[in-house]
Amino acid sequence: MKNFDINEDPHRRFNPLINEWVLVSPHRAKRPWQGQNETISTEELPKYDPTCYLCPGNVRANGMNNPQYESSFVFENDFAAMKQDEIIFEDDIKHTFFKAKPEQGISRVVCFSPRHDLTLPEMEIADIENIIRTWQKEYTDLGNIKFINHVQIFENKGSVMGCSNPHPHGQIWAQSSLPTQVEKTQNSLKSYYDKNQTTLLEDYVKAELKAGDRIVIENDHFVALVPFWAIWPYETMIISKRAVNKITNFTADESTAFAKILKQLTTKYDNLFNTSFPYSSGIHQSPTDGLIHPEWHFHMHFYPPLLRSATVKKFMVGYEMLGESQRDITPEKSAEILRQLSDVHYKSLVK
Amino acid sequence: MKNFDINEDPHRRFNPLINEWVLVSPHRAKRPWQGQNETISTEELPKYDPTCYLCPGNVRANGMNNPQYESSFVFENDFAAMKQDEIIFEDDIKHTFFKAKPEQGISRVVCFSPRHDLTLPEMEIADIENIIRTWQKEYTDLGNIKFINHVQIFENKGSVMGCSNPHPHGQIWAQSSLPTQVEKTQNSLKSYYDKNQTTLLEDYVKAELKAGDRIVIENDHFVALVPFWAIWPYETMIISKRAVNKITNFTADESTAFAKILKQLTTKYDNLFNTSFPYSSGIHQSPTDGLIHPEWHFHMHFYPPLLRSATVKKFMVGYEMLGESQRDITPEKSAEILRQLSDVHYKSLVK
Ligand SMILES: O=P(O)(O)O[C@H]1O[C@H](CO)[C@@H](O)[C@H](O)[C@H]1O
Ligand SMILES: O=P(O)(O)O[C@H]1O[C@H](CO)[C@@H](O)[C@H](O)[C@H]1O
Numbered sequence: 001m002k003n004f005d006i007n008e009d010p011h012r013r014f015n016p017l018i019n020e021w022v023l024v025s026p027h028r029a030k031r032p033w034q035g036q037n038e039t040i041s042t043e044e045l046p047k048y049d050p051t052c053y054l055c056p057g058n059v060r061a062n063g064m065n066n067p068q069y070e071s072s073f074v075f076e077n078d079f080a081a082m083k084q085d086e087i088i089f090e091d092d093i094k095h096t097f098f099k100a101k102p103e104q105g106i107s108r109v110v111c112f113s114p115r116h117d118l119t120l121p122e123m124e125i126a127d128i129e130n131i132i133r134t135w136q137k138e139y140t141d142l143g144n145i146k147f148i149n150h151v152q153i154f155e156n157k158g159s160v161m162g163c164s165n166p167h168p169h170g171q172i173w174a175q176s177s178l179p180t181q182v183e184k185t186q187n188s189l190k191s192y193y194d195k196n197q198t199t200l201l202e203d204y205v206k207a208e209l210k211a212g213d214r215i216v217i218e219n220d221h222f223v224a225l226v227p228f229w230a231i232w233p234y235e236t237m238i239i240s241k242r243a244v245n246k247i248t249n250f251t252a253d254e255s256t257a258f259a260k261i262l263k264q265l266t267t268k269y270d271n272l273f274n275t276s277f278p279y280s281s282g283i284h285q286s287p288t289d290g291l292i293h294p295e296w297h298f299h300m301h302f303y304p305p306l307l308r309s310a311t312v313k314k315f316m317v318g319y320e321m322l323g324e325s326q327r328d329i330t331p332e333k334s335a336e337i338l339r340q341l342s343d344v345h346y347k348s349l350v351k
Numbered sequence: 352m353k354n355f356d357i358n359e360d361p362h363r364r365f366n367p368l369i370n371e372w373v374l375v376s377p378h379r380a381k382r383p384w385q386g387q388n389e390t391i392s393t394e395e396l397p398k399y400d401p402t403c404y405l406c407p408g409n410v411r412a413n414g415m416n417n418p419q420y421e422s423s424f425v426f427e428n429d430f431a432a433m434k435q436d437e438i439i440f441e442d443d444i445k446h447t448f449f450k451a452k453p454e455q456g457i458s459r460v461v462c463f464s465p466r467h468d469l470t471l472p473e474m475e476i477a478d479i480e481n482i483i484r485t486w487q488k489e490y491t492d493l494g495n496i497k498f499i500n501h502v503q504i505f506e507n508k509g510s511v512m513g514c515s516n517p518h519p520h521g522q523i524w525a526q527s528s529l530p531t532q533v534e535k536t537q538n539s540l541k542s543y544y545d546k547n548q549t550t551l552l553e554d555y556v557k558a559e560l561k562a563g564d565r566i567v568i569e570n571d572h573f574v575a576l577v578p579f580w581a582i583w584p585y586e587t588m589i590i591s592k593r594a595v596n597k598i599t600n601f602t603a604d605e606s607t608a609f610a611k612i613l614k615q616l617t618t619k620y621d622n623l624f625n626t627s628f629p630y631s632s633g634i635h636q637s638p639t640d641g642l643i644h645p646e647w648h649f650h651m652h653f654y655p656p657l658l659r660s661a662t663v664k665k666f667m668v669g670y671e672m673l674g675e676s677q678r679d680i681t682p683e684k685s686a687e688i689l690r691q692l693s694d695v696h697y698k699s700l701v702k
Contacts, residue, residue, distance in 0.1 A: 004438045004440045006451055009436070009438050009453050010433045010453065021530075028431075034516070036513065081374060081670070088353065099364065102362045152673060154673050159386060162666025164386035165385070171669065173674065177363060179372075180372050180674070181672075181673060181674055182673075203448070207448050280673070284673065317512045317513045318522065319503060319522070319633075321532075321633070321652075321654050322503060323505075323532055323633075
């Protein structure tokens, strides 16, 4: 019998945002890897690619031409997962086992830059501020549409995340329902707020700043940290220090600080394995259902799949799908590694 | 305005086993794919591979020799995610945001066959019955250990599922807590049983057999179907017709029928894209916490990642991670495709 050492012993941690546990196996990072390696493109990209359907002036799948855009550019997804059509729905389809209901939604693509070869860490702060302004405009415009109650802003980066085009871009899926993960988060945020009159994340950020060992970056208005309950090896969250519930409520200073922390975090990510680091990221913020949501607190999740190198990822498979998420390195260790990485992008050193 | 057509219109479906929704976009299967393709090994495997650490007689990472086993063979995982050590745990680590507790567990590897080159669909029924007996023995032995309250039997098949060795094998992770997904399932099964005095899956199977359009295979004792709420393109569940709560309660006839449906389902999977079809599968059944669990009903999940071909998978990324699971083909369509596939393995036709 020995005393519990969270840095050494297998344990479970609790995620209060979605009320789920994660299994942490600190000792397991040592096992040898004989499995699949990802192919990572190291190809130098051109500034403009005539075959890219996202580059300025080029033709998209639907036959339309992109404008000669100079900063960001937004268009409707040609293969949207949802449609705007209003559907008449008879509730008798409702059945214990066969419960279904139509869903209305709009999907958009947001090109981050006219440059085919740039990613967030390689852009200027002013360019990232411009992306933030685009997200604000889209959140407002889509949120104002009567049937849209939730606006999900996200980015899939890298072929290992199913992204088919390296041109820097993200997506927005706006819809009538709260998606499952958001609904879980909302329930947790709401019950915490009702009890404490502060947001869960306001108090969480304070506790993390005090603890210190999971903090990756801190500036005047934001913190980037590896959550205590992180699932992915280098998962992080950017959380606003102030309890601001949506991106449109940022002050000018907050927008700049958010742009800076985005650049800094993604630079560290690229520097981790000297590669354009793949991830899915996305913003969780207040629904657009017309209600006031004082319980909501702006945050952005980063879920990167890589574990050991530019080519070896963490597989969330059998046990994880049937049992629960499992990680092989502690969040504290990951935070330490990320914290110590340079803020200067590795590519700029080579040149 | 048009009437809701579940085969055409985007909609959400509800999964009563874990109380979560899934977004279904029937029209989206048409979008072109320019993204990552998986590399699928088509290499003919030898019956015995001197470099394989699972083949009979070979040496494992820990220096131990495998016996010259002739059917199945079980050993402790050399890189287990949990350990058996009892850990002294002071509850003061419990904190709103930093909630953690040590977890005890045992991980085992189950080799399905001494033959390096066989997979489930290529084995004889008698060989599969032998694997089922091995699972029964492990469920009993592990379940009888005082600190083990749950035994998770699963298989990761194919390099795309993080499986590093083609030698046919599965795993068992047995532990003191109920893993997250199992706990969710247990809650749903329990509240259904308390209300109806029948198991949720007993009634679900009846409803599915009546509907017919999601059934893939039916025999005297089991049904293989694409659940109404399936997430993965060709996800299936094998469910016992009788409300049997664990594998050790199978009759002899049920064991044989289970072996048959396992062979038939995995054969159809291989025939879908003429490839050794990757998936993670696993059994959900009664916990081993010493309580009677009349609410539990034996079932096995199959989560295969492939969508369009042997090399194009469905990426569960940005929207799915941040919002909710999304699928591009209806469960009814998938079931129809699987149902119509031959029960004769494509490789046996070539020979
Ligand atoms: O145990 P293995 O085969 O080494 O590892 C595989 O399955 C485990 C259980 O699903 C996962 O945690 C690992 O990420 C995966 O690579
Ligand atoms: O929309 P895309 O980039 O075509 O598609 C990608 O992102 C979507 C949203 O996360 C996923 O549903 C797809 O599986 C993935 O390939």
